Amino acid sequence: MIAQQTLNGLVLGGVYALFALGFTLIFGIHRIMNMAHGAVFMAGAFVGLYTVRLGMPIWVALPVAMVGAGLVSIFVEVIAFKPLRKLALADAELASVISSIGASLIILSVGQYVSKTETMRFPFGTVSVDAIVVMGLRVTMLQLLMLGVALGMVVLLAYYLYRTPQGRQIRAVAGNYRAAQLLGVNPNAIFYQTFFLSGALAGAAGVMVGLAFNSIQFMMGEPFLLKAFVAIILGGLGSIPGALVGGLVLGLLQSLSGAYLEPTLVDAMIFSLLFVILMVRPDGLFVQSLPESATKRV
């Protein structure tokens, strides 16, 4: 039982990690919170669902959903964040939260209009319902797919960020925006790239969650974003390995406690945990130096 719940938790955690990675990527580079990330996630699930309904197999729908969500994410960047770059950082912080909430509401109402406020589901058999039994554990094809996608995405993202020239440029902009610009990096191209990457990760997570919980509706992103904050803060806002570990921990926590406790109580516990982490280690588990959040106004 425990082993089975651990496995389920790891699978769920992989999806949380995908979602958290996209959010933290943007924060690490732009120092802003993208509150529309949940809406982008929903858009990914929608695009995936409609592609499947057109008769495409899931391995076509997944990349299509990722590209779609990536484009929605670029839309968020263009309408919500780009106009704010002229502001001073302290003002931009509040402004970008508000205007990304605005962008999120716009995407949500498009989603509501398209879905007519219905809860939709992937057609039966989109992913084979067979399960294999390994050492007494039941592993469904869907779980294998989810684990595979999460692992694959993380490896690809790490490769892109740490082994390619584009990734080096992204890290340069994250480290020092002005210096990177002086060295000939085009910041706009970097912004579009990071928002696309972030959106694509959220889109993949959206399709996975849509498949796993068999429920796709326009508000699906909001609770996911709220919970993903735990993963993001636990690992440290802006830290990529942190988001990965945080996502897995969150998935395990939710799956293990969900097996024994009421779901609303689990929510209360998860958000209490978030509050406690913010009090004790606001910059996550992996920061050794003095936390930035305690020393200067971000």
Add this chain to the structure above:
Amino acid sequence: MMDLIAPHLPLLDLIFIGTGYALSQAIVFRAGTFSVATSGFAALGAYCTAILTVKAGWHPAMGVLCGTLLGLFAGLLLSAPLARLRGVYQAIASLAFVEILVALILFFEDLTGGPLGFHNIPRAVTPWILFFAMVATMALLIVLSKGGIGRAFDAMRQDTPVAASLGVNPTKYHVLSFALSGAIAGLFGGLDALRNFSLDAHQFGFSILIATLSAVVLGGRRAVWGPLVGVTILVLLPEIFRPLAQYRQAVYGLLLVLVMAFLPFGVYDTIAMKLHSRRLARAGMLKPKAGS
């Protein structure tokens, strides 16, 4: 005249209550704290009032008073942990606070009605009571903001270390702003409960939070009049342009994006700043000529 107003009285109620929430949100912004805890305080006030009035049979006024005190108390409690954080971290922590409350309200079903909501609350407030509550709150805040407290808040928002070096005690004013915010939100939460017949925990988690934030940002977060302007625009806009009412969410979203891009300080504050600098220019105090 009354015939003209009467059908729109529910809208006035919404404006009065919404302004109360927005004032509670604006005061923490003014003191330089990026907290979104207002809807949590409002939830406490609303449920406290509803439970005391319906389940314990108290007089509604006593219920509202207790709701206000509970909000005040929650504000005091929350101010200490939030003082340790900055910027977006405060926002996330206060969001966590709101979500914990919503989850707890949903969990304690026999007390709060849980996911089904709290129903059969007597309608004990009239529009006049709401109006007076709003005016009294605004008057209190105007008096406070004209005095040293308002200046201390402004100084803290702009630069806390400098404010501290000038003799403003940041802890004291931080706690004060949260106490005010909590009490105001508790008061209007209680009034909202007595106006609305029923309560739903989910509305405090998202819709009130978004509506309040939008109103404050749209209207302006420095002057006391800003929240009133913001709420009035947000409530009336879908009514004036009837076709828009169906797309209320999208209109809210578009407004937020546009206001942030073009009027980052909100409608009221931007106009006030323009008028102020024009007055200065007319008095010859702006752009002094070289050599003068």
